[in-house]
Amino acid sequence: MKTDKRKKGSFLSLIIRNYLWFSFAVLLALMCIVVVINWMGEQHFSGLKTKKIKKFTEYLEEGNYEKFPSDILLGQKGAFVILDENFQMIYQSKSDMPKRFTEEELFFVNELGMKEKIKAIFYQDENENERILIQREKTKEGTEKNKKEYLLLDNSGTVLVNQMGFTGKNVNQKELDYIIKKGKNPVQYAKWEFKNKRGKRYTAVFRYEKKDAKKYLEFTKSMRVVQWLILPLYALIVAVFAVRLNHKVKRPLMALKESIVCYQKGQKLSNDNNGPDEFVEIGDDFVKLAQRLAESEERRKISDEEKQQMLADISHDLKTPITIIQGYAKAICDGVIKEENKQQYLQTIYHKSIVLNELINAFSEYSNLEHPDFRPVKTKVDICEYAREYLATKYNELVLGGFLIEVEVPEMIIWCQIDVQQMKRVFENLINNSVKHNKRGTMLFFSMKKEADTICISIGDNGTGIPKELAQMVFEPFVVGDESRNSRQGTGLGLAIAKKIVEAHDGVIELVKFPKEGLSTEFRIWMHTDKE
Template sequence: MKRWKRTKSSYFSVLLRCFGAYTLFLVIAAIALLFWALMESSITVTSLSDRDLSEYNDILQAEQYDQFPVRTLLGKTGSIAATDNTGRILYGKFHEDIPPEALACIPLQGQYVYPTVTHWYDEQGRQLTLVASDGYSGIFHQTPVVLDADHKILYGSIPGVDTDVLSDEAYGYLTQTLPQGYYIWKYPFENADGQSRWLILYEQILRNEEYAHLDMIWSRTLLLFLGLYVLVLLAMALWLSRKVCGPLKRLEQGFTELAQQNDPEPIQCRGPREFEQICSAFNQLSAQLAESERQRKALEDNRQKLLADISHDLKTPITVIQGYAKAICDGLIPPEKLPDYLDTIYQKSNRLTGLIDTFHEYSKLEHPQFTLQTKRLDLCEVLREYLASKYNELELGGFVPEIEIPDEAIWCMLDKTAFLRVLENIVSNAIKHNPSGTALFFQLQCRNGQAVLTLADNGVGIPPELADRIFDPFVVGDESRNTRQGSGLGLAISHKIVTAHGGTIQLVQPPQPGYSTQFQVTLPLA
């Protein structure tokens, strides 16, 4: 009987631990949801001015533009292009060449650099525009430029621009109004050949839809947390109910089994301390039935042995195979071929009877009193006799045997019937799982004081997922390969028989060249 472990917790301590555990769970869940919301927000809200792009110089130098994190840095609709010093597009099939004057007007991207554009009217009513690049703490990174309504430069200068009047395109890039809905930046770099290049970055401007999306993210986060909070409360209530009701239900089940004259398992009460005495009393009552339980197990063992004997006695040969019998009854078989058909029916019935033999034999091998009836036999002669009895079946199935058996006798202590079962199991598997025309290889050698028998074929092979457990009971191959499946005990029986002979059987992995499946059986010489 399993020893009952007393628990020292009171019901109050159970409540305290439950509250602490679920509070911790809620805190962790809140942190996880907050992290998710921040990650989703970071995809929507980007600030390229605050990013240092030098960490991507290796990608740009190798001109691997597809690896540039466009979505992360520029938003869902952002994009990039690469140009040379003349503004010719080298990358970015959706972008057109940028004139040199317009390229010079694109503001440089840099950390904490924010372009500002201010419009006002002078005393004469002319519209003037001030463009400046303000950095952190108000440090100017570019000389301010003042332009009139015709885009003429009235004050300041733009590096790379030789004209006094800007084109509409250049003005649009300078004032960040072209393309609409985007900020545009340029970032200088050199490729692997040392040629100067510009990376043009199109950063989406946060629109009302994005603000609505952010609001939706945080609203959804709050709703998820509230829903999770309610679920946690329900889970805590259910857990507490189970904590209390569980021992009571186990006691009820135990008493019911006792009333039905069954032997229940000892109850391991892990609930509050108040239930310990009740559970202890029940376990003491259950302990009184231990002797009866041992007797029941003894009877169960006898029943298993009886079933094994009955399966042996009930091995009535199946004398009629439906297809051939139907053909004979319908008079479809010529008289001269009737003996062949009857012989085939007999052979097939023996194979079907072998299924019962298999379960019976495995049951015998599992029994502690099982022993082999060994004699000193010539393994070469045993193998020849088996192959001679199997030759017609192999020929009818279209299988080609390749046999290498030495002329000298190889003596081993064998239980002939059991060892023939090993051969039959392996060869039958090869026939079941391989197509007609497969070559079966039988090679017997005497090596290092042992008889080494190789049984192989060049068929479809054994799937790798089955190779490591091929000798386990009830392991069968993939039904998609072959529908003629056995009991899954053949190789397990073979392994037990060979081991009982003092030998070994293994699936050689990988098989030798020319083989798809290779079994190797070794037996001590007599």
């Protein structure tokens, strides 16, 4: 079975695919945020920030102690003192910071950049003597090498065994309490020995808030829960979003599909689509398109009927003179016509051939105007002078025919772009229409009037007028009165040809419903004037 390569899957799958890509980007951003929060939490609970402290030690080396950002690096409870080589305080950042440290006390203060685990173990030896074993494990930050040290004391604090490098011979109670309570204190101490710009050895003792392991553990647990909840929550949101969007989008699409099916079956289309604006507009546009197609189909049917009627009218108008010509010619050939009547018969044949030729020429001209490629060959002319010249040549013909004409053409220059031959045909057809359908003595009327950037041409007469039943369709082809058709006057194409020519000039022609006073029939033509 061949598949349609244009189809890229259902709309639901398209939504899911695109939303997955979008959500993946959002999910990645969320994960990055979680990582940043973890890092910030770790920094918040991580205690002493050794690397950051070392970035600002130049202030200490230069003696600019006030510039050292202790609150940022050591915490709100943090502070520091600077001791000289005799361990005498020369600077104190906060008043609650101890002012004096002995060399023995400093021995148990952790060095900056070293991780330290220290504890005191109380026990009795084999002689039941009270002993204190101090164990210290030191690890340099960034390495995995551990250094274990021991210090054995008796119950009075006298050093019995020294594997720590302790310089004193006795550990007093204050120093022992520092070791025992070190893990319980909310603050810790660290030392850093340095030389100033003059080469003197100083010691900085930092007090900092120690790492709150319990809070940090709680924080990390909560972040793990958040991380694990993100994925199922994300999947749930995708599912809900896809189903909801599919429902909202599928409904107007199904309505559009139903409209298409109804159109295919020839049923009436409804315009009750609802949903997103774009889909409603698509549905409305389709209904409008279907209506236009239906109207176009209706016009096509009417056009076909008009063509059928046209062919019927043509055949009727051609059949009558051809029948007469054939009958008279046959009578003459068979010798059944008396010699004195033969000239009359030949005269009739001649007149009918003229009528037939006029009909064929009119139909040929109308067919040429109907052709899509027809374009008038326009030239710039003075329409007033053009009209005067035409009427001058037409005047004698009208007078000899027994008709009078009244002319009102302004004595001014009005430029128009016209096809001089085609426009002459318009004037000819309108005037001949009045001559053919009126008696001798009828007054014809021709006038011109400029209105803004248009020229209004009025052609009419005071004759019998046009019947009401024909007034609405006088410009349709082959429309003539019954009397005219019976008398074989006209082809019914004259006004249709005039209308085609005027419209080809982007003009308008109409039969005036209420002619001006003194006229029974009036045609008006509006055409655009040209700039001088």
